[in-house]
Amino acid sequence: MATALAPDPRAPPGATSRPVGRPQSLNEIIEQQSAIRAAATDRQYLYGVPMPAGPANVALRYRTSGSGGSVPPQSQQTKEAYATLLYTEDFLLGVRVLGESIRESGTSADMVALATRGISEASCDTLRADGWIVHRIDQIDNPAQRPGGGFPKNFFGVYSKLLMWGLTMYDKVIYLDADTIVVRNMDHLFQCPNLCVVVRHSERFNSGVMALRPSDDVLNDMLSKIHTLPSYTGGDQGFLNVYFSEFIDAKTFDPLARDFDPKQFAGSRVNRVGTGYNADMGLMALDGNNFKVDPKSIHVLHYTLGPLKPWDFWSDLIIVPSKLWVGFRRNLPVSPGGYKAGETAADTFTRWVLAPAPAIAVALVVRAFVARHRAQLKHRRRAAPPLRPAPPPGAAVGKLLALAAPLVEGIHEPRGGWSTTVFFQASCVVTCVASMGLSFALMDAVVPRKVVPRLGVFVAWEWVALLSCACLGAFCLGAYRLGHHVKRVDKEISAHLLAGRHPWLPSLWGAATIWAAYAVAFMGCPALGIDAFIPRVVLMLLLVMATFSVMVIAATYLGPRWYFAGRLDGTEARWGGGGPGAPGSRGEDPEGRGLFPPGNGGSDFEGWGGGGHSRRDGL
Numbered sequence: 001m002a003t004a005l006a007p008d009p010r011a012p013p014g015a016t017s018r019p020v021g022r023p024q025s026l027n028e029i030i031e032q033q034s035a036i037r038a039a040a041t042d043r044q045y046l047y048g049v050p051m052p053a054g055p056a057n058v059a060l061r062y063r064t065s066g067s068g069g070s071v072p073p074q075s076q077q078t079k080e081a082y083a084t085l086l087y088t089e090d091f092l093l094g095v096r097v098l099g100e101s102i103r104e105s106g107t108s109a110d111m112v113a114l115a116t117r118g119i120s121e122a123s124c125d126t127l128r129a130d131g132w133i134v135h136r137i138d139q140i141d142n143p144a145q146r147p148g149g150g151f152p153k154n155f156f157g158v159y160s161k162l163l164m165w166g167l168t169m170y171d172k173v174i175y176l177d178a179d180t181i182v183v184r185n186m187d188h189l190f191q192c193p194n195l196c197v198v199v200r201h202s203e204r205f206n207s208g209v210m211a212l213r214p215s216d217d218v219l220n221d222m223l224s225k226i227h228t229l230p231s232y233t234g235g236d237q238g239f240l241n242v243y244f245s246e247f248i249d250a251k252t253f254d255p256l257a258r259d260f261d262p263k264q265f266a267g268s269r270v271n272r273v274g275t276g277y278n279a280d281m282g283l284m285a286l287d288g289n290n291f292k293v294d295p296k297s298i299h300v301l302h303y304t305l306g307p308l309k310p311w312d313f314w315s316d317l318i319i320v321p322s323k324l325w326v327g328f329r330r331n332l333p334v335s336p337g338g339y340k341a342g343e344t345a346a347d348t349f350t351r352w353v354l355a356p357a358p359a360i361a362v363a364l365v366v367r368a369f370v371a372r373h374r375a376q377l378k379h380r381r382r383a384a385p386p387l388r389p390a391p392p393p394g395a396a397v398g399k400l401l402a403l404a405a406p407l408v409e410g411i412h413e414p415r416g417g418w419s420t421t422v423f424f425q426a427s428c429v430v431t432c433v434a435s436m437g438l439s440f441a442l443m444d445a446v447v448p449r450k451v452v453p454r455l456g457v458f459v460a461w462e463w464v465a466l467l468s469c470a471c472l473g474a475f476c477l478g479a480y481r482l483g484h485h486v487k488r489v490d491k492e493i494s495a496h497l498l499a500g501r502h503p504w505l506p507s508l509w510g511a512a513t514i515w516a517a518y519a520v521a522f523m524g525c526p527a528l529g530i531d532a533f534i535p536r537v538v539l540m541l542l543l544v545m546a547t548f549s550v551m552v553i554a555a556t557y558l559g560p561r562w563y564f565a566g567r568l569d570g571t572e573a574r575w576g577g578g579g580p581g582a583p584g585s586r587g588e589d590p591e592g593r594g595l596f597p598p599g600n601g602g603s604d605f606e607g608w609g610g611g612g613h614s615r616r617d618g619l
Contacts, residue, residue, distance in 0.1 A: 074110075074133045079171040080190045081110040083164055084178055087139055087157030092123050093311045093329070093342055093450050094178035099130050100328045101181040109187060110170070114163055126335050137163055142235065143227045151234030158235040159226060164212060165219035177208035179303045179310065181325055186277065186299040188255045191262060195244060195270040196253050198278035205247050207237040208302050209278040244270045278302050281319070301325075312449045313456025317525065318536055326453060346448035350459055354447060358462035365511075369504055424563075428475075428555035432548060435471030439464045457522060465518040468551065469511040475555060476507065476562040483566030503561040510554035517547040 082102050086095050099111055113132040115124055116139040124134045140159040142151050164175050172190040176182070189196065189211045196212075197205035222243060231238030241247070246269065253271035254260060265271055276297035282305035301324070308315045310325035329342045337344070443463045447456060521543035525536045 073128060074131060076110055076133065076169060078109050080187070081112045081133075081167065081170045081173050082107070082182075083112040083114070083167060083173050083175050085114050085157075085161050085164075085175075086119055086123075086127075086178065087116040087160055088118065088154070089120070089123060090154075091178035092119075092126070094309070095127065095132075096130055096332055096342055097311070097325060097328045098176055098178060098181060099127070099132055100332050101183065102176075103131065104328070104331070105182045105185040107185060107187050109174075109190070112167060112170075112173075114160065116157055116160060118157075122336070126337075129336050130333060140223075140226070151231075155233075155235040158237075159239070161207065161236045162219065162222050162226070164210075165214050165222065166216065168214045168216055170214055173212055173214055175207075175210045175212065176300065177302065180208060180278075181301050181328055182299065183301055183324070184299045189273065189277065189299075191255045192253055192271065192273075193262070193265050193268060196273045197244075197247060197270065198275060199247065199272050200275070200278070200280060200283075203248060204232075204237070204241050205244075205272075206278055206280075206302070206304075207240050208304070209300050211273070246270060247272065276300075280304050282306070313447075313451050313453045314449075314460070316453035317457060317522070317540070319533065322453075341452070342450075343452065344450070347451050347455065350448055350451045350455060354459050355455070355462065358466040361466060366508070369508060372504065424559065425556060428559055429552055431471065431475045432551040432555055435468050435475075436544075436548060436551065438471060439467035442467055461518055461522040464522075465515040468518070469514055472510070472514070472551065472555060472558075473507070476558050479559045479563040480566035480569075483563040483568075484570035485566075502565050503558060506561070507558055510558055513550055514547070514554065517543075517550045521547050 084095055084098060086092065095113060102111055111132045113127050113134050114137050115127070115134055116137055118139070124136075127134050137160060139157045140162065142156050142159055161175070164173055167173050172192065174186070174189055192211040192213075194213050195210060197207070197210050199205045222239075225243065226239060229239055229242045232241070250270050250272050251265060251268065253265055253273050255262075274297060275293050277299050279293070279298045279301050281301055281303045303310050303315075303319075303322070303325070305319060308319055310319070310322040315322045316326065332340070332342045334340055335342075335344075339345075339347070443460050446463055447459050449456075451459070521540065524543050525539055528539075530536050530539060
């Protein structure tokens with residue numbers, strides 16, 4: 001008896017009907033879309049066909065890979081395909097590099113990418129230009145059936161991976177995550193009868209690499225169970241481990257073995273394959289960059305070390321094998337936008353704007369220091385100009401300074417050295433911690449993550465060092481303003497402090513030391529040739545701690561000096577234009593107290609530029 005045909009009420013006139021109760025394949029969906037494209041209301045996402053009724057009533061909306069794009073679509077050439085999923089723009093570069101590694105492996109199979117609605121048409125055009133056959137899909141939202149509820153924030157679209165079973169125009173499909181690369185031809189894995197996976201730690205299989213046979217029946221069954229079966233990962237991997245629970249007792253499928261007999265795998269729903277088809281870079285890095293298998297058996301590298309994805313420039317500092325990924329990136333074809341080696345407009349902006357900006361800022365600071373120093377030399381040959389009074393603080397700042405003033409009253413400069421209060425020392429440490437954390441946070445926000453690694457590391461070093469020095473400078477400015485606000489006259493001040501009370505030169509030396517310390521922290525491991533992951537991480541942490549110590553020393557050295565410079569300038573401003581020596585030539589204050597040593601009268605004060613007759617102007 002023939003199967004009854006049921007017309008779809010939403011289809012336009014003349015659209016082909018399909019048998020009721022029979023799963024609709026991806027080929028049928030694409031053929032139907034070709035018939036209704038002219039009458040479709042939504043030009044970007046064509047008419048969708050609902051799955052059978054049930055708890056997972058997910059509408060799949062596919063369209064032909066060429067519609068809506070500016071790059072001619074790729075057409076199917078073979079009955080086998082390498083496939084991947086792109087549900088966020090963050091993985092675009094990873095998919096491109098994956099495609100380059102597949103091409104360089106020498107395969108003749110198709111490359112298919114399933115792209116969700118959130119992917120821009122420009123990104124799809126880039127993939128088409130790289131040779132991918134792009135199919136648009138509706139995202140399958142994560143059902144959040146994780147023990148305890150919820151799922152990792154980057155797992156919002158991973159269940160869309162199940163749609164690989166809907167690629168029924170192909171006999172076999174090898175699925176690869178976007179954070180994998182193919183290092184050796186693996187076309188022989190297309191011989192897998194149904195599902196072949198790699199079982200790794202905790203006796204679970206990883207869904208980042210799978211050889212599978214597309215099937216509408218399997219797809220529909222999985223979609224009907226995604227709301228009922230739990231997932232220990234909060235994503236597709238946990239779900240698939242429960243759905244294919246018999247993998248624990250599965251046989252090992254090795255088509256390269258001498259005694260391989262495909263008949264013994266007939267009828268099996270899932271099989272195991274060797275670790276080399278999904279080599280875990282995370283485990284390798286933790287084991288000193290050593291695999292527990294023969295390197296010749298490795299076909300796929302999977303970058304699974306948490307947030308250290310190979311497209312993030314900082315991964316190149318920590319994971320040495322990411323250089324292999326970077327090598328594939330360099331060979332990428334030119335994108336439709338005209339960029340080579342996987343670069344984008346962000347790389348251009350980083351190279352021509354972000355990279356020179358810190359150097360320009362440093363040049364301006366050095367130029368200001370040189371101009372100030374020349375002004376001091378001119379002032380020594382003539383009488384001091386009138387004082388430039390410091391601008392009065394705002395109401396809120398004034399109250400804050402008034403509250404902080406009693407806490408630093410213990411700062412003084414005896415003949416033997418500086419003495420600071422516990423509060424001031426603690427504020428130096430807190431300032432350094434906050435400035436380092438703020439510098440790295442702002443660097444992460446400013447520098448694009450996917451720039452070329454060497455450029456990214458260089459720019460990151462520049463910006464972290466610049467922002468740290470800026471924070472230290474703000475701390476010294478706060479100390480200066482605090483000293484300027486304190487209404488106190490010191491009875492004994494050394495001549496060298498009076499002569500060079502604005503410590504510009506030590507400040508520049510401190511900034512240069514911080515820049516050098518950050519350079520060692522960023523580039524010390526590669527320079528020393530340390531490749532192992534754990535030694536690299538430990539050494540980098542030690543170098544960061546050393547840089548922090550340098551910042552604390554600079555803050556505790558410069559802070560009191562700028563505080564005293566502010567106190568002296570505040571005292572001078574309160575006395576008036578002639579300086580503290582105006583009432584007499586011995587540096588007496590209006591009450592006749594011998595405040596300053598003889599020979600350091602009003603002419604020693606040079607207003608905004610500081611300085612004096614001492615040879616230790618830089619102190």
